[in-house]
Amino acid sequence: MTDPASFGPLLDPDASEEELRALEERLRRDPAAADTVARLIYIDGLLWEEARPKAVPGRRRSRRWIALGAAAAAVLLLLWLPWRLFSGGPVARIESVRGTSVVLTGAVEVPAATGVAIASGSGFRTSGAGSAATLAFPDGTRLEIGPDTTLEDLGDDGAGKRLRLKRGTIRAAVTPQPPERPMRLATPHGDARVLGTILRLLVDPDPLKGTRLDVEEGKVRLENRQGQGVVVASGHFAVAAAGVELLARPLRSAALALVEKMPSRSWAQIPGTAVRAVAADPARYPKIQGGVGFSSLTESWSGGVLDTRRERLVLWGGGHSNYWGNELYAFDIPTTTWLRLTEPTPDPALDQEAGPDGRPTSRSTYSGLAYLAHVDRLFSHAGGLAGGSAGKVDQTWTFDFATSTWSRRNPPTNPGGGFGCNASYDPATRKVWWGSGRLSFAGLWSYDYEANAWTRHTQDNFSGCTSAVDLKRGFLVVVGNGEVFSYDIRRGTPRKEAWPTAGGEGLLGKPGPGFDYDPDRDRFVGWAGGAVFELDPETKAWRSQDVPGAPASNRNGLYGRWRYVPSLKAFIAVTQVDANVHLYKP
């Protein structure tokens, strides 16, 4: 019998190439050697396997085997389930993968690879900015999965295809589905039913922003969790989120189309967008007209805010002896239309903080309005009260856009009332940074919505100023009364820092200038009629340019009716109630 020791090189990790070549030669010459080799390698595998569970703790081999066991068992699960449970095969296959992606099956994650089948009930996750994957269904339906996206419960049963988008983005090209078996795409905020179309779904990490559905081709029915539904047609989008009206809107708004055609540093007006078209009817509301009437919305020291959630410029103003209507107006940027968000109190109380209906009375709002993005509310404090003085208007109010209701906050302390206030919301601190225009309460204050508390930080004077937050550096930058100054509002105690600047005199000397921060270009841009002024926060240098096509400004200031719109990468300006809305592309 052959001495097995003569096959030593076979199981010797240090065997040389020559020794193994000699073994190969021996196998060719001696057919019986194959049996010996097979038995030896068989027992070698068995010995390694027998030793495996008792491997020394901490040895690399041991850990790797545990990892392998879990991974391979998970792959087996993926393999087994479709085989046993779904004779029709897997739900979908991975067509391509980029970056880090895993198939989720129960509590186990298996690295995704091209060609791998996805079993019913499985999920899929991409991680990292560059990650992406494409899944293909047997009927040709394809899912493009964007970065940082989590899908759950992929399936195809008697009711049709289904998946749950927990977060992130997918683009689905859905081939025609049987009418009784639409593809169902669920998100935390709603459900989309698809019979055949191309769509994009985005679940925003911010729960307030909800789910956005863009439809490129065909029609998709979207339902929100409040039971409202809308059919979204090709070229339109809709947002399902708590407190957001479920509406189909054009994907490329007229405003965006206009901006795309505009050269840099140019003005354009949006035709037919004078706010007077939606003004409360004076015949129906004769008691709110005051001495000037509706034009006070823009003429009487009043401002506005950008509702970044809905992309609307919201105006509130009037007050003094000029206009006593307390209604809110909003320019809806995607649809380029004006909306009257609330009706005025028909019989307003004069020189009072609130009317008989408990809502705040009309007032000149100056630059004192802010949009609290994290709670989706309008903020207002102080101003010039309808039919009265500034001193009496010292209450803090918020307006909930979702429920269309005002709340009188009644914080334990407040900065008092007064003209010429200004406010800016900082998304990082989630506070309103508020500058008082009334000397007895002068100073930089901050308002914390959750705590419903005001804090006084300094005793500086802000009368007639406008402010904006440098989102990159975390500074509140204030302009007006001929000066520029800033506060570091994110680190330590805010202290006034005067900015010695030159070249901005044409803006700084005007009352209530428009002033906002453009994060895309890292510039503050101000306008108060005439030239547009840009302030570089790094060099603290102004640059101004007279740009043709600018609208006529009004004499009492622009305040918050000049805002940067990120989706347009342009500024919006509302100057007068009878003038069209204007856009400035920097």
Added chain:
Amino acid sequence: MSEERAQREEPGGAPALPSGLEVLSVTWMPSIRRYCLSIVGEPEDAQDVLQETFLEAQRSFARFKPDGDFGAWLRGIARNVAARRREKLRRTRRLQVSLEPRVLERLEELVREEETVDESPVTLLKRCLGKLSDGDRDLVRARYEHGTDLETLCKGLSRSLSWAKTRLMRLRWALADCVGREMKRRARMGDAGP
């Protein structure tokens, strides 16, 4: 029928639904893992081949017929994976020999023999290891269980390298013979019936 098969099928022969990862881990995994260890030899490389085998199986699952031999299908994939990675697996020159068609053919027969008995081959091996002398058993365990290299082994035993290599080969052969005999014995017992 092997223990592994018994767990895959219900008494009546109807396919059993998997109840989770535990069931799956003890069904096909050990058998394919042993197979990869046999043809590759080096445990870490065998792990890579095993992992790739299951991924490949997943990718090409649509081509597998449910009434086919799943184990043979997986082993075929493992062979192809190992062959494709031959150049990369420099440490495991054994592939030069283990992928020889006649060796693979015989190995396939040995694996199929496993399926004729109702005891796991690992259990049979344990029984055979128990029949070795303490010194021989320690030698085998030092090599496989503790991963000790041969040179270190020899130093500990005050023996030459060639002695250790020869002794280990003979012990493997003896164990292979013992496991083979045990398999045949168990298969005969199974055939006898009530």
